[in-house]
Amino acid sequence: MYAIFVTIKIKPGYAEQFKEASLGDAQGSVRDEPGCVRFDMHQSMDDPNTFHLYEVYENQDAHLNAHRNAPHYIKWRETVQDWFDGEPQRVAMTTIFPSDGGWRAQKPNLVNW
Template identity: 60%
Template sequence: MFTLFVTVKIKEGRRDEFIAATKGDAEGSNTKEPGCMRFDVLADNNDPNTFYLYEVYENRDAWETAHRGMPHYTAWREAVGDFFDGDLQRVEATTVFRREDFA
């Protein structure tokens, strides 16, 4: 599995718009992408303008090709493109253990 942790800092005053646009991307990822196993959006408890995306895909290709080519992703990028306060920070990881491994 291929996993991403993405940190997104947004400009002051764009929080509600960011959440609305990101909900569409998360919903599309979770319901319309066969290679997407999980797409969670988290808000930082100490900074209302920082969000974390936790994304799990079957493999890197499911993220690079399928996810990035989906209409919900391109709509999200267009909607939030000027909301970012700096560059997105991305950590790529490979799953070692999952909850299901201990069931």
């Protein structure tokens, strides 16, 4: 599996709006994208304007093409891009645990929010 860890710093005053907009992208990703098996959102306890996203995809193509062309991602990006305080930082990874089958088995539970 292909995973990314993204750190996004938001300008002061936009944290709540960012959370709301990002929730739509996270939910749309696991609900509507067959190649997305996980999308977690986290907010820093030390800096409420810093957010971390952990996303897991079947492969890099599912992220770079399917996800970035999905309507919920395009809407999210257009909504939040002016709130960024600098460029998002990304780290690409290959997952080790859970196994690929383990990731796939978790996905159905993520769409029941």
